[in-house]
Amino acid sequence: MDEQETFISHLIELRDRLLRAIIAWVVVFVALFPWARDLYTLLAKPLLAKLPQGGQMIATEVVTPFFVPVKVAMLTGFLVALPYILYQLWAFVAPGLYTHEKRLVLPLVVSSTVLFIAGMAFAYFLVMPVVFGFITSIAPEGVAVMTDISKYLDFVMTLFIAFGITFEVPIAVIVLVRFGVVSIEKLKEARPYVIVGAFVIAAIVTPPDVISQIMLAVPLCLLYEAGIFLARFVVRRTADDYRPMTDEEMERELDRIERGEN
Template sequence: MTEKTAGEETFISHLIELRDRLVKASIGIAIMFGVLALWPGPAAIYDILAAPMIASLPTGSKMIATGVIAPFLVPMKVTLAIAFILSLPWVFYQVWAFIAPGLYTHEKKLVLPLVISSSLLFMAGVAFCYFFVFGRVFEFIAGFSPTSIAVTPDIENYLDFVISMCLAFGVTFEVPVVVVILVRMGIVSVAKLKEIRSYVVVGSFVIAAIVTPPDVVSQLALAIPMCLLYELGLLLAPVFVRATQAPTEQG
């Protein structure tokens, strides 16, 4: 067997392993979707998701569906999104299992904690958005609505808004993981990250202004946690670096 042939077989085996991991991740999401579809059900899940919006509307008001199949399709999309979020630990585990064979022992000490922390931080970001941000944003917006306007949000537009907001907060809460990875890979030092702290603060508010609605409440709710999580990453990065050093680096 030539070196070229061996390399091709190795590449193909990696593709097969990647396919298998993607299939397993998809099966995990599908199982979670099936469980949620049976209980509490797509309609109940959507009602829970819509609760912050309904609470800000006048008593007895409801959202509307302008599409023919929207009352069926939107709750199913919401259920799938929730299933994906709840399946993140399994999905990230499949990612870790795919790359783990090519890692050294000291590198594996870094990857597994990052897989777990990434899952928990993303879920925390989504939960923070739902439980803390949505209610205040909708109340803030409702307070500026003229009495001559009947506020009846469309469920598809509401879904797009909710998904984009949850995604923004979920990704934002990954800031400590990004900081740890940058420091551990030697791309930038903790000292340098501390030096550019003021730029990070400004950048956080710029990002918040772009990805959130044009109201002060949601912008502050995204920018302030981003700054605090950046500081958390600066505290944790040296700990992870020391814990994942190779024996030669420690010497």
């Protein structure tokens, strides 16, 4: 009976945490809604800056001018509310973690979020101007580049996700080394395959131009090397963090979890 009550209490807490996260997202979205058009204009700035004077984007469906800016406002609201959403997630799982697990999970969550946003910023400020400049420069004479706003949003989101995931490579490398899935020596041996794979992935997810492919593949390789470098410090601490706990330490951890302490 106690186990069932504990399970139900966890479900209730999970529901409350999810509701708080969703409410925070909705509140931020509602606050940003009046500026939905401005947000889309800001998102479209890298392309609009490369179009010839008087160039513009188009909407090929009736409801697209309304729904596309709303989508941008929703995505922006999610990014703004993301720290609070992650806090709710952390508050739910933290009581069940050991101390050494908390020392690992919290920095990984924070750093992975920062790196993903850094990847999006890299795509927006560096990659997109180069890509759109290349695309508009090779347009045949007499062809006006007039991109549909919905297609543009899909394209930009693909770039954001691709570069955001690329910037997560150091985190993936550290986690793999931390849990003994692969050694640093094996990672070094895999360098040639990683380089080839980076350019293959870049060719798939980026536009068909060499510049954007290089701008994705090169950071991926550099971040892979950064992950190997940082993993060295993780390996040095692994033996101490994962040593067998004494009976006294185990009792203290169990008491702490029962009291719900972080």
